[in-house]
Amino acid sequence: MEVAIVDVHPSCRYSSILTNFTSLFDITRTSLYRKNEGDEAMKRVLTVVLISILILAVTAFVTIMIAISGFRYLLPNVAPVRLVDRQYESANEPLSELRIILRNRPATIRMDQGTTIRLDWNETEYEPVQIQEQDGRLSVEEGEHTTWRARFDWLWGFALRPMTVTIPATFKGRIDLVTSNGPVTLDSLDLAGPVNVRTTNGGITVQNLAVTAGLELATSNGAITAQDITVDSAYLVTSNGRIEVSQLLAKDLSLKTSNGPINCAAITGDTIRLETSNGNIRGTVQGRAKDYSITSQTSNGENSLEDVSGQGAKTLTVKTSNGNIEIQFTGETQSAGNLLSVTWLMKAGLVR
Structure with missing residues (x-):
């Protein structure tokens, strides 16, 4: 078999190469053109968004400045507060x-x-x-x-x-105080009462208080602190805050909170109720365990009153969840562990 060899003229080879390069250039140019079109569209969208944000920011700034100035630019006759x-x-x-x-x-x-x-x-x-x-x-x-x-x-x-x-x-009467978004302080009062204090988003602090009738302190999102209190009855309640009391004497005593601990030192009462959730209850009660009929309950925590029983005329109810109960009686012989609790209370400022 004979193979025919065809001699291609150089000009033809160059023409073929040029054609291939031209096709590749056209494809590349088309791709770049489409990409540029997408980039331009994206740029237009981003430009509109940025301009809108700038307009909103300037408008907000001007509005705030006018408000701070007392609106005197819009209302010339209105003086600042x-x-x-x-x-x-x-x-x-x-x-x-x-x-x-x-x-x-x-x-x-x-x-x-x-x-x-x-x-x-x-x-x-x-x-x-x-x-x-x-x-x-x-x-x-x-x-x-x-x-x-x-x-x-x-x-x-x-x-x-x-x-x-x-x-x-000389004032021995009744006091009712209601406020909001602020703390309340009662200091060194001797009244016949009753005394009722309510606030929100603020703590209540009471010290050196003697009330013949009842004391009621209520707040939310704030702590209640009471020290050296003598009343007929005391009802202290809060939420999302702790309760700390010391030297509190009342026939009927109730401390209640949620999402916060209860710390007490040397409290006395014929009926005592300590209740919280998601917090510990720690402190000391005047007298001996046998003076009280005791009810205690906790979940996910230790309970020092679990094995303590009493048949006394007084009642003690202690309940919490997701927290420990550690209550001691001042009339009992203190063990080393109990002394540690009292020391902790002294450091916390609840026992002087």
Whole structure:
């Protein structure tokens, strides 16, 4: 067989190579063109998004600055919010009841040797505190936020300082105090009572208090601390906060919280109830175990009262979940472990 050899002219070979390069260039150019089209579309979308974000940011900034300035750019005749210091002194007529209703403000009640009830606070000139004396009652009430400026008081950047209430030693009547978003302090009071204190998002601190009638302290998202208390009955309740009491004497005593511990030292009562969830209960009870009929319960925790029984006239109920119970009696012989608990209480400031 003979094989024919065909001699290809160089110009033909060059033409074929050029054709291949041209085809490859066309394919590459088409791909790049399509990619560029996608990139351009993405760039347009990103540009629109960035411009929108910038417009929103500028608008928010301008709005906040105008609000902080007291809207004087939009309302030239409206002056910035001002705080005014106030004082009030009751008449010399005897009072048997003090009723205070506040909003978003801490409060402190204390006693001195004066002869009248005195109030000291600050307020905005647009929302004055209303005070009235009638039929032996002194009523103090912070009005509803009725003006648009008061409804948005958080924009103005001012802070209301605590209302300080000073009562005379001769006042033996009833006290009702309600506030919100602020702590309450009661210091060195001797009353016939009863005394009721309620707040939210704030703690309650009470020390050196003697009340012939009952004491009720209630809050949420805050701790309750009570020291050197003598009352007929005491009901202390909170949520998402701890309760710490020491030297508390009451015929009927109830401490209740959730998501927080209860720490007590030298508490005394004919009926004692200690209840919490997701927290430990630790402390000391005056007397001996046999003085009490004891009920205790916990889950997922140790219980020092599990094997303690008593048939006394007094009752002690201790309940928790997801926490330990460690209660000791001051009238019992202390073991080394018990002494450790008392030492811990002393370090915590619950035993002096």
